Amino acid sequence: MNHLQGMSMEDADVTRQLAQFIVESKFDTLPSSVVKEASRAIVNCLGCAIGAAQHDTVNFAMAALAPFFGSPQAQIWGRSERADILHAALINGISTHVLDFDDTHFRAVHPSAPVLPAIFALAEWRQFSGKELVHAYVLGVEAEIRIALSVFPEHYDRGWHITGTAGVFGAAAAAGKLLKLNVEQMTWALGIAATQSSGLREMFGTMCKSFHPGHAAQGGLAAALMAEKGFTSSTRALEAKRGFGQVMSSRFDPSVITNALGVEYELSKNMYKPFACGLVVHAVIDACLQLRHQHHLKAEDIASVKATVGPLVLELTGIKQPKTGLEGKFSVYHAMAVAIIYGAAGEAQFSSEVVCQSDVANLRSLIEVEVDPTVRKLEGYVTVILKDGREIKCHVSDALGSLAHPMSNQDLEDKFRSLTANILNTKDANQLLEQCWNITQLDDVGSLMRLTSI
Amino acid sequence: MNHLQGMSMEDADVTRQLAQFIVESKFDTLPSSVVKEASRAIVNCLGCAIGAAQHDTVNFAMAALAPFFGSPQAQIWGRSERADILHAALINGISTHVLDFDDTHFRAVHPSAPVLPAIFALAEWRQFSGKELVHAYVLGVEAEIRIALSVFPEHYDRGWHITGTAGVFGAAAAAGKLLKLNVEQMTWALGIAATQSSGLREMFGTMCKSFHPGHAAQGGLAAALMAEKGFTSSTRALEAKRGFGQVMSSRFDPSVITNALGVEYELSKNMYKPFACGLVVHAVIDACLQLRHQHHLKAEDIASVKATVGPLVLELTGIKQPKTGLEGKFSVYHAMAVAIIYGAAGEAQFSSEVVCQSDVANLRSLIEVEVDPTVRKLEGYVTVILKDGREIKCHVSDALGSLAHPMSNQDLEDKFRSLTANILNTKDANQLLEQCWNITQLDDVGSLMRLTSI
Numbered sequence: 001m002n003h004l005q006g007m008s009m010e011d012a013d014v015t016r017q018l019a020q021f022i023v024e025s026k027f028d029t030l031p032s033s034v035v036k037e038a039s040r041a042i043v044n045c046l047g048c049a050i051g052a053a054q055h056d057t058v059n060f061a062m063a064a065l066a067p068f069f070g071s072p073q074a075q076i077w078g079r080s081e082r083a084d085i086l087h088a089a090l091i092n093g094i095s096t097h098v099l100d101f102d103d104t105h106f107r108a109v110h111p112s113a114p115v116l117p118a119i120f121a122l123a124e125w126r127q128f129s130g131k132e133l134v135h136a137y138v139l140g141v142e143a144e145i146r147i148a149l150s151v152f153p154e155h156y157d158r159g160w161h162i163t164g165t166a167g168v169f170g171a172a173a174a175a176g177k178l179l180k181l182n183v184e185q186m187t188w189a190l191g192i193a194a195t196q197s198s199g200l201r202e203m204f205g206t207m208c209k210s211f212h213p214g215h216a217a218q219g220g221l222a223a224a225l226m227a228e229k230g231f232t233s234s235t236r237a238l239e240a241k242r243g244f245g246q247v248m249s250s251r252f253d254p255s256v257i258t259n260a261l262g263v264e265y266e267l268s269k270n271m272y273k274p275f276a277c278g279l280v281v282h283a284v285i286d287a288c289l290q291l292r293h294q295h296h297l298k299a300e301d302i303a304s305v306k307a308t309v310g311p312l313v314l315e316l317t318g319i320k321q322p323k324t325g326l327e328g329k330f331s332v333y334h335a336m337a338v339a340i341i342y343g344a345a346g347e348a349q350f351s352s353e354v355v356c357q358s359d360v361a362n363l364r365s366l367i368e369v370e371v372d373p374t375v376r377k378l379e380g381y382v383t384v385i386l387k388d389g390r391e392i393k394c395h396v397s398d399a400l401g402s403l404a405h406p407m408s409n410q411d412l413e414d415k416f417r418s419l420t421a422n423i424l425n426t427k428d429a430n431q432l433l434e435q436c437w438n439i440t441q442l443d444d445v446g447s448l449m450r451l452t453s454i
Numbered sequence: 455m456n457h458l459q460g461m462s463m464e465d466a467d468v469t470r471q472l473a474q475f476i477v478e479s480k481f482d483t484l485p486s487s488v489v490k491e492a493s494r495a496i497v498n499c500l501g502c503a504i505g506a507a508q509h510d511t512v513n514f515a516m517a518a519l520a521p522f523f524g525s526p527q528a529q530i531w532g533r534s535e536r537a538d539i540l541h542a543a544l545i546n547g548i549s550t551h552v553l554d555f556d557d558t559h560f561r562a563v564h565p566s567a568p569v570l571p572a573i574f575a576l577a578e579w580r581q582f583s584g585k586e587l588v589h590a591y592v593l594g595v596e597a598e599i600r601i602a603l604s605v606f607p608e609h610y611d612r613g614w615h616i617t618g619t620a621g622v623f624g625a626a627a628a629a630g631k632l633l634k635l636n637v638e639q640m641t642w643a644l645g646i647a648a649t650q651s652s653g654l655r656e657m658f659g660t661m662c663k664s665f666h667p668g669h670a671a672q673g674g675l676a677a678a679l680m681a682e683k684g685f686t687s688s689t690r691a692l693e694a695k696r697g698f699g700q701v702m703s704s705r706f707d708p709s710v711i712t713n714a715l716g717v718e719y720e721l722s723k724n725m726y727k728p729f730a731c732g733l734v735v736h737a738v739i740d741a742c743l744q745l746r747h748q749h750h751l752k753a754e755d756i757a758s759v760k761a762t763v764g765p766l767v768l769e770l771t772g773i774k775q776p777k778t779g780l781e782g783k784f785s786v787y788h789a790m791a792v793a794i795i796y797g798a799a800g801e802a803q804f805s806s807e808v809v810c811q812s813d814v815a816n817l818r819s820l821i822e823v824e825v826d827p828t829v830r831k832l833e834g835y836v837t838v839i840l841k842d843g844r845e846i847k848c849h850v851s852d853a854l855g856s857l858a859h860p861m862s863n864q865d866l867e868d869k870f871r872s873l874t875a876n877i878l879n880t881k882d883a884n885q886l887l888e889q890c891w892n893i894t895q896l897d898d899v900g901s902l903m904r905l906t907s908i
Contacts, residue, residue, distance in 0.1 A: 057685070064683040065676065068524040068538040084522040159696030164649075195618075195662050196669065198652040200688075202696040208649050208687040215650065222519065229518040231511070233662040234654075242613030242656040 009246065012239040012254035018143060019186035021261050022173050027135045034265045035440060038134045041103055043412045043436045044272045045112040046077060048102045049095040050452060051347065051419030053078025057098045057207040061091060061214075074121035077452040078423050085121035089171070089221050092117035093214030097163070099347060100209075100329075101276050101419070106269045106403050108156065109148045113213035114167025115140040118221040119174045123445040128178055130442030138267055140174025143190070145266035147238065150256040151249035156201075160248060164199020164212030171220020172227075179228050184235065191233025192223035194244040274401045274411060275345040277329045280313050282399035283380030284332065288339035290394050291384055299341050299359060301386050305367040307336065308381040314371055321364060328355040336382070337363040346418050378402045409437075423454060463700065466708035469692040472597060473640035475715050476627050481589045488719045489894060492588045495557055497866050497890045498726045499566040500531060502556045503549040504906060505801065505873030507532025511552045511661040515545060515668075528575035531906040532877050539575035543625070543675050546571035547668030551617070553801060554663075554783075555730050555873070560723045560857050562610065563602045567667035568621025569594040572675040573628045577899040582632055584896030592721055594628025597644070599720035601692065604710040605703035610655075614702060618653020618666030625674020626681075633682050638689065645687025646677035648698040726866060728855045729799040731783045734767045736853035737834030738786065742793035744848050745838055753795050753813060755840050759821040761790065762835040768825055775818060782809040790836070791817040800872050832856045863891075877908060 052058060053076070062081070070084030077092050096102050096113040103112050115137060123133045148155075148166035156162045172193035176186050196219040199212035227233075237243045238257065245252030275285050284307045291297050309332065319331040328334040328350045337360050338349035354360060375381070378399040384392050398404035400411070407415070413433055420429055432451040435442060442448060506512060507530070516535070524538030531546050550556050550567040557566050569591060577587045602609075602620035610616045626647035630640050650673040653666035681687075691697045692711065699706030729739050738761045745751050763786065773785040782788040782804045791814050792803035808814060829835070832853040838846050852858035854865070861869070867887055874883055886905040889896060896902060 060683045060685040061680060064680040064685060065540075068527075068540045070522045070524045070538070073522075084524070086519075086522045159701035161649075191657065191660070192662060192665070195615075195654045195657050195666065196652050198650050200649045200691070200696055200698065200701055202688045202691060202694045202701075203645065203649050206645070206686045206688055208646060208685075211646070211685075212649065226515060226518040229514045231514040231518060231662075231665075232660045234656045234660055237654070237656060240656045242654055244654065247613035247654055247656075 009239050009252065009254055013236070014254045014257040015187050015190055015236050015238045016183065017258050018146070018238070018261070019190060020183050022139045022143065022177055023181065023183050023186050025135070025139055025262070027131055029262070030135065030138055031265065031268070034138055034267050035134055037267050037270060038137055039437050039439055040272065040409065040412055041112050041267065041270055042116065042439060043416050043433065044103050045096050045116050046432065046436065046452060047416035047419040048099055049092055050078030050423055052095045052098040053423065055095065055098045057210055058091060058095045060207065061094055061211070065090070073125040075124065075449045075453050078420070078454060080454055085125050086218050086222055088121040089118040089217040090214040092121070093217035094210045097210040097213045099276060101273055101347070104271050104273070104279065105145050105266060106271055107149060108152045108162050109145055109166055110163045110213060111141045111144060111170070111267070111270060114163065114216035114220065115144060115170040115174050117214070118171035118217040119178055120445065120449060122175050122178055122221060124449040126178070127444045127446055130439035130445055132178060133445050134440055136174040136177040138265060139177050140170040141267045142265060143173035144170025146257045147244070150245060150253050151251065154251035155249040158249070159201045161199035161201050161203065161209070161212050164216050165197045165248065167213050167216030168193045168197050168220040168223070171217045172223040175221045175224035176227065179224055181224065181227055185227045187235040187237070188231065188233045189224045189227035191235065191237035192226055192231065193220050194237035195233065196223065197244055197248065269403060271401055271403060272407045272412060274407055274415065275335070276347045276350050277335055277345065278316055280310065280377060281317050281332045281335045282401055283378050283396040284309060284382055285335050285339045285345045286399045287380055287382035287394040287396045288336050289343060290396070291382060291392055292340055292343055295392050297340055297384065299363050301388070302340070302363065302366060303385045303387045305336065306383045307332070307367065307369045308372050308375060309369055310375040310377055310379065311371055311373045312377070314369060321361060322355050325350050325352040325355055331364070332369055333364040333367045334360065336367055346415070348418070463693055463706065463708055466693045467690070468708040468711040469641050469644055469690050470637065471712045472600070472692070472715070473644060474637050476593045476597065476631055477635065477637050477640050479589070479593055479716070481585055483716070484589065484592055485719065485722070488592055488721050489588060491721050491724060492591055493891050493893055494726065494863065494866055495566050495721065495724055496570065496893060497870050497887065498557055499550050499570050500886065500890065500906060501870035501873040502553055503546055504532030504877055506549045506552040507877065509549065509552045511664055512545060512549045514661065515548055515665070519544070527579040529578065529903045529907050532874070532908060534908055539579050540672050540676060542575040543572040543671040544668040546575070547671035548664045551664040551667045553730060555727055555801070558725050558727070558733065559599050559720060560725055561603060562606045562616050563599055563620055564617045564667060565595045565598060565624070565721070565724060568617065568670035568674065569598060569624040569628050571668070572625035572671040573632055574899065574903060576629055576632055576675060578903040580632070581898045581900055584893035584899055586632060587899050588894055590628040590631040592719060593631050594624040595721045596719060597627035598624025600711045601698070604699060604707050605705065608705035609703040612703070613655045615653035615655050615657065615663070615666050618670050619651045619702065621667050621670030622647045622651050622674045622677070625671045626677040629675045629678035630681065633678055635678065635681055639681045641689040641691070642681035642685065642687045643678045645689065645691035646680055646685065647674050648691035649687065650677065651698055651702065723857060725855055725857060726861045728861055728865060728869065729789070730801045730804050731789055731799065732770055734764065734831060735771050735786045735789045736855055737832050737850040738763060738836055739789050739793045739799045740853045741834055741836035741848040741850045742790050743797060744850070745836060745846055746794055746797055749846050751794055751838065753817050755842070756794070756817065756820060757839045757841045759790065760837045761786070761821065761823045762826050762829060763823055764829040764831055764833065765825055765827045766831070768823060775815060776809050779804050779806040779809055785818070786823055787818040787821045788814065790821055800869070802872070
């Protein structure tokens, strides 16, 4: 199906238009709000990756691939090892996504996991400045999200993990910008990316889910490096009959790739998760935290809790009494219980130890959840009935982390510190945060990267 | 659409069945004809790769990626460099396919280019025997071709380059066999392969076409190495609703993957090209060579030539007067002219020099080609009218290189020598051929690999 009016998809020429936009973009034309958003995304990304750096998924990938690492060009975040930039991009892409705590564009894709690992590695190796990195990052996200939305949601519904399939374009575009590719080379970089585009949703629940953004980071970076040396691809990889859009979707709309390009920036629609579980339970967690704070709520005073939620919540997170930390992430009951007991719902509250505690299990058993199809994804209602008969209520219309109610910079710092507390010392964490907030002042991104080492 | 009768695709469990077959297969159960075919495929593959080792496509990939090579674990064929095994698999996969002179399964896929580069590199590094390598190769091709045919031709028609999309499974299966993965690990290797499956036909005519088998070799090898260390994927990557078969095709037939598994071997249906151009013109080249040989045909004696060919020939190779070597490959006129003048149609006859020669151009102008839709793909008719008025004819029903009329071992040796003449010295070429023919006697494949170095 062709959404372009009076123009065939093949005539659209969007690969070249996108390439030209990326090549010709000047840093000074970026809105300052978008540049600031980049710092927020970087703080969030590095916190997630460093916090997950010793996860089994990362350890197993390291064990398998370290024998093939090249020169130690770039840092593996939150670990002591260094690697060639292609492997650093892969491993850091995996660790950024493995907790599923990384950023989310409000419509689709985890934007940073495929892009930042690729260009941080390249920038560290080639000593690019913070301004150059931020510029490349903003443009990479722009390419990635626009290409994703040109096939979304049908492409995702069919079974493609869009963070992988679109992420590879983001990495290629961003790395290509750092490498100062010309327009023809940039079309090749996008083409070499297109022909590597992959990642199946069947892998959700396995280690391959976080492999996808890592693989996209590595493949996109390689695409830009190959294009730089003259390795050719089709220059019409997005719109051609046998190109990405038409082969990997039946609802490709090329106009999405170029409409208002340079006017609206997709990074400004980026969201960060305050809680270490699925977005659909964020509203009721937020409500429980507010009730706890306003009413000094304690578990022992509670007779029962009732939540009213949107249609997906019980389907995705309906486990009443989870047995493991991972199951806890798929239990709206557990998420609400820890919010009330601990005043938090971070990685620590989704450990197997906490999941198995009797006070948490008791509170979970007092919670009832009712689905109301009119409740929106980031909305929720919580009513607590106390043993003394009082009833207290909270309605959250836009959960913390939504575009309407974003995490503050302080919230993002707190999340970063919580994720990295056992890994970085306070001095390094402070310095790293300071460099992230002031990244556009850095002459060489390598100084920031060295602070991610343990 | 579901071709399985009375059984849903998701119930098919073919990923596990295929994994189990590969894991449990014993070398001694392979038919001896299949083991011999492996040597023929290896001679053909190494000849193509060594002959193309200095092609721009290979040079540009080397220039871009050499800065990231790890330890020199494996030889880059036909060159002096060594690389880590993942990069060796990539580069050798590119060089095997770049001339489009490598092997072709009679229905679909270039079987060797994604598989042999992966397992030769692994076998060289870990010092596996020739028997282990051949066993892994046969099974890798089996997995690759069966998975390809489970979605062919719809998957290819939609725009997927099936040598890339199916090749990654072949590399993973073969490397996994060498690594002695257990059944669960083998299902993971196939899953990590599935989620990397990629390659768009839009790239035909660019350097990315030969990137596809290289990328498949590298990705499949990484998949097996990761699975060995416990990196998990879905164990139902082929048949699941959001797995390879249903996401990347609308005509997936899982039964093709397991029917008569271990009874018929797909490698026995492998074909080798005698001529350095598309298969569709092989029959008329063969006819011209026969006429030249039988009648001592000389260009200066010819008044005109008429060929009758199948329906695709003019569409694919209709350039009447090509200007470059590459255009020469897409000219049935040129292919016939060089066959008559040189008695050969190898790489040398498709050089730009030969294409521009006046005697060749003159003969091309005397050739007329007529399409007859009843003529089969590997069939052709040639009639030559001599200046003395005589008319001589040849009908080729199955061109040299077809399954009905395969290249002999001597033909394959001649092709190998012709491709490698300017690169290997005669002594090394002789030794290399001897080791290929006797590969199952080798204790360590590394000795053969070292002979591919210059």
